[in-house]
Amino acid sequence: MSTLERIPWRRNPSAVELGFEFYLEILETRLAGEEVSLVQKLLGYFHDKLEIDLRETQARGLMHSSASVFIEYVKQVSGLDFNPSSEYWSSKGLKAFRHWKQHWAALKSRKASDVGETPFETVGASRRTHDLTRRTVTINRIIRDTALARFMKGLYDYRCQICGYTFALPGGLGYCEMHHIRPLGAPHNGDDVEGNLIALCPLHHAMFDYGVIGLAPSDSSLVSIDPSVAGIGKPLILQKHKIEKTFLEYHLQVIFGRENPARGLAEQAP
Ligand SMILES: [Zn+2]
Incomplete structure (x- = not known):
């Protein structure tokens, strides 16, 4: 479209x-x-x-x-x-x-x-998140919350688009993670655009990152290399924005079903 x-x-x-x-x-x-x-x-x-x-x-x-x-x-x-x-x-x-x-x-x-700076500096905020994540997490799951990602979380009421799950954080907001389907940064160089984002619970986020699950570009139905994963063949429970097919295709070709697709990046982390 x-x-x-x-x-x-x-x-x-x-x-x-x-x-x-x-x-x-x-x-x-x-x-x-x-x-x-x-x-x-x-x-x-x-x-x-x-x-x-x-x-x-x-x-x-x-x-x-x-x-x-x-x-x-x-x-x-x-x-x-x-x-x-x-x-x-x-x-x-x-x-x-x-x-x-x-x-x-x-x-x-x-x-x-x-x-001494603008009170809300998106780029700085995401860089700090990025650094913190790289220091404290040994697996390669770089979580960057851009302004767009924060916006999208609200759009989905902090729910996972695959299973609908959320939980309440202290303070009352729900929790979900925004996943860039074609990841940002080298070697994938995906875009921080709405069509490259999906709201996920931590479990489905990990499955996406590790290439266990993906979405069929034709109808956004769930595909999985692990037959025990729930919901295979089912469409997304929540879909309030259009996911671009090119990003889904990239994920299926480069990340889905590949052994440790992100290992190269993980080894760079301290
Ligand atoms: Zn989920």
């Missing part, structure tokens, strides 16, 4: 920050009584200002009361809890919203001047 939207987050490392500030503006406008469609405004802003074509479901995902990239962003920058749901704020009222917003603005500017 040639119309597949690719989200060029890499050109917009502050897309979440900018999108969130805009969201606060339009939410306030709405709470002040003006009739605005938050979804349409968000879609317009991301398209016009950030060159990002969100789908309507993704825009709605940003406003989800319990799983939204905005919630994680606010928590990371300020430690504050934030409920992005407009229904929630309608029930609280404009005054409560403005109070929260002031609190947020004060904490955000203080943190920014303390650190």
Whole structure:
């Protein structure tokens, strides 16, 4: 499908920050009584200002009361809890919203001047995650959480697309891992785009990494070299975005069924 939207987050490392500030503006406008469609405004802003074509479901995902990239962003920058749901704020009222917003603005500017950098730096954050992973994990499972990956986790409510499993972390968010079907970095050099990502539980993530399971490019049904794996031949339980066939083909050709396909990388790790 040639119309597949690719989200060029890499050109917009502050897309979440900018999108969130805009969201606060339009939410306030709405709470002040003006009739605005938050979804349409968000879609317009991301398209016009950030060159990002969100789908309507993704825009709605940003406003989800319990799983939204905005919630994680606010928590990371300020430690504050934030409920992005407009229904929630309608029930609280404009005054409560403005109070929260002031609190947020004060904490955000203080943190920014303390650190001396932008408060939410996607590239730096993913590099730190990467280094930490390489130091502490001896097997080769480089987990990089890019802004796109964080966004996608929210889209799937932190559930595995193959089995639907999630579990709650202390703090309440669910847990899943985003897997790049064609892995990032040498020697695979996959892309950090929506169509190369799948949300997985840790078990299915390991099976994917080690080439035990894959997805048929024709219908995204599960294939496995181990006949005891559950769900062989079944389609994905959850599919809210389009996975690009070329990445599935690459995985089947280069990683699936190969003995230790990632060993070369693992040996580089300390
Ligand atoms: Zn799973």
